[in-house]
Amino acid sequence: MSESAWTNELREFVELKPRQSLAMEAADNLREFIMLGRLAPGMSVRERDLAEAFGISRTPLKEALRILETEGLIVYGPTRRPRVADPSLDEINDWLRVQGALEALAGELACAEATDAQLAKIEEINTSIKEARDTDGQLEAFRMDMRFHEAIVAASGNEALAETHATYNARLWRVRFLSSQRIASRDATRSEHLDIVEALKARDAAAARKALKSHLRTAETNIAAAITEIETAKEAD
Amino acid sequence: MSESAWTNELREFVELKPRQSLAMEAADNLREFIMLGRLAPGMSVRERDLAEAFGISRTPLKEALRILETEGLIVYGPTRRPRVADPSLDEINDWLRVQGALEALAGELACAEATDAQLAKIEEINTSIKEARDTDGQLEAFRMDMRFHEAIVAASGNEALAETHATYNARLWRVRFLSSQRIASRDATRSEHLDIVEALKARDAAAARKALKSHLRTAETNIAAAITEIETAKEAD
DNA sequence: TTCTGTATTTTGGAATACCAAATATTATAA
């Protein structure tokens, strides 16, 4: 091994991100479209149309759909025709319960594993949520909220947990975004976030678990309220 | 709608299972091969060779590899070359912690949601584990053990939870199988299974959560012991 | 012998073509 130390360091740095394929690129774009509701839930997806829209062939597009399927954003019918997922409230609640268990575990682990820097970062993100709401608008504040939860999971040091959590986040992104736009949802969220941060800083695993679980439970309530609001508004047509 | 009721019923029945594609078939076979260790961990996988071995083209085989990637059985290197996963003990423990949280949640939910028939089935599977060990051999007993855990998760009535649990089961299958062959691991397992069944029958959510969590914790210990045993045996070459 | 630059081979990514199943459309009969 005649290589100097920085050689390996550089190699690691440059190759850490697996080379982006057309499929992954398409998956990223599609995910964004679905999350923002640009592609409506339940809408049927035609491989050929989408492939043309992206300027790629069906082969990588198909792979992109597969990726989004595992994330729960695309569902395949019995005849293998893909559609944009249109989850029922029951399914969403199922997802939220799993997400709750994952985040509770993350909080627990983070109390033992997180570095002080990671905890500081979590707290910093939390304070910037409020700032973003004042200056950058609702969408940015919501993105910060998501990053808050991601940071907690990352602080657990459990990579598999982070991956699984990310797929549930993707599925839940849209409904959580809808819910975040209700003014009524925001106040509770803010104080709950503080509880979470306090528990983590105290490295009190039980408290962190409890705070995260109850946070997800209010999310359940808020989302249910948001969805019924939208449903009733739709009936006013 | 002039169709008689049974027409739709029949159509539904026959089409309920999405048509099996070559990709899924290949994924099933490959999964079996990897789980049983026929394809050694870390071994590099050549798409062309495998496709020829299965008698299919690379297109569906590629999709199969993608499926197994999301299950964590296949990993892609930085240059997108697929290999059979070769998880470190740390990674395995990460997986087990997530699996523990999932099963704890499942037990909790099952206490509220499970039908009596489902609980009876769980108990029945548990008793048949012992029988299988006496008559059908180790592998069959192990399969029963897996079915025991699957049945609990199914009884939670949370489909997403069941899916996520299944992928972790796939990742962990091999190491859990190795661990199950240690005689020392078995006695503790048996009494813990009884604790779980009792808690579920009493529909005591807290007890079920606790029993499942501690069961996964002993799994952690057993697997660690099994792996170090194998490692030291390997050094004897 | 060891290192480096070059040629060869291997490998996965992507485009294209074709097929069978599913769907939509049209025609026909009651």
Added chain:
DNA sequence: TTATAATATTTGGTATTCCAAAATACAGAA
């Protein structure tokens, strides 16, 4: 007009082919 049969079209699955990147083998120079 409505229901059914026949036809045409659309759609996803699969095989084949080509291509660029990567790994390997090799040859020459230090």
